[in-house]
Amino acid sequence: MSTILSVQGSPRGERSHSRRLQEAFLKAWQARGEGRQVLRREVGRVAIAPVTEGWIAAAFHPENEERSEVMKADLALSDRLVDELLASDRLVISAPMYNFGVPSGVKAWVDQVMRVRRTFGMDLSNPANPYTPLVLGRKALIITTRGDHGYGPGGANAHMNHADPYLRLVLGHMGITDVTVVAVEDDEFGGEGFQQSYQRAERALADLAETF
Numbered sequence: 001m002s003t004i005l006s007v008q009g010s011p012r013g014e015r016s017h018s019r020r021l022q023e024a025f026l027k028a029w030q031a032r033g034e035g036r037q038v039l040r041r042e043v044g045r046v047a048i049a050p051v052t053e054g055w056i057a058a059a060f061h062p063e064n065e066e067r068s069e070v071m072k073a074d075l076a077l078s079d080r081l082v083d084e085l086l087a088s089d090r091l092v093i094s095a096p097m098y099n100f101g102v103p104s105g106v107k108a109w110v111d112q113v114m115r116v117r118r119t120f121g122m123d124l125s126n127p128a129n130p131y132t133p134l135v136l137g138r139k140a141l142i143i144t145t146r147g148d149h150g151y152g153p154g155g156a157n158a159h160m161n162h163a164d165p166y167l168r169l170v171l172g173h174m175g176i177t178d179v180t181v182v183a184v185e186d187d188e189f190g191g192e193g194f195q196q197s198y199q200r201a202e203r204a205l206a207d208l209a210e211t212f
């Protein structure tokens with residue numbers, strides 16, 4: 001039995017390349033065996049609440065003191081999103097590049113699931129090594145789409161890419177270090193370059209559906 005948590009980050013519906021590629025991947029992956037489940041979390045087309053002052057106070061409330069009802073309510077969405085992450089053994093995130101980073105819904109989801117004592121431990125008495133990852137034994141796939149090109153490793157614009165490297169960083173902080181990135185470039189330019197990039201991604205995802 002295996003469960004993918006599917007996080008869809010594009011505000012676009014059928015026009016979205018990252019959404020379409022993820023849907024094809026999930027279908028191919030589910031067709032590979034029995035008991036393969038997909039847990040869906042939409043973050044592109046519905047608003048995910050940002051972290052608030054109440055959220056911060058509740059999340060960092062001392063471990064040995066019970067949280068008030070207000071605090072519990074402040075953390076309700078975060079708890080639900082963390083529960084979804086922990087209930088899955090695989091994670092697929094679709095994240096178009098927006099202004100060199102990820103869309104705000106994806107960022108809001110990250111802020112909600114990066115939870116002290118739930119997804120990472122923090123020990124300030126150990127400044128040399130204060131963090132302990134708590135989400136272990138999982139793998140992740142990031143499907144990212146970009147209007148321009150050259151953002152991949154070694155590319156001319158790699159230094160401007162704060163989308164998939166950022167996701168790799170935060171996933172690693174929680175303990176998810178087995179991360180594959182599949183990217184499509186040139187959406188804004190279209191033409192042959194985009195077609196080739198899209199087809200390469202389709203092939204990479206079809207191969208990955210066998211082994212993920």
Ligand SMILES: Cc1cc2nc3c(=O)[nH]c(=O)nc-3n(C[C@H](O)[C@H](O)[C@H](O)COP(=O)(O)O)c2cc1C
Pocket residue numbers: 010011012015016017018019096097098099100101145146147148149187188
């Ligand atoms: C608000 C916005 C910001 C964008 N910023 C960038 C960017 O910084 N770099 C880039 O290469 N493309 C950028 N794009 C283009 C998208 O990354 C590209 O169209 C992508 O394919 C959209 O993904 P989707 O098809 O899954 O919706 C931006 C698009 C939008 C709408």
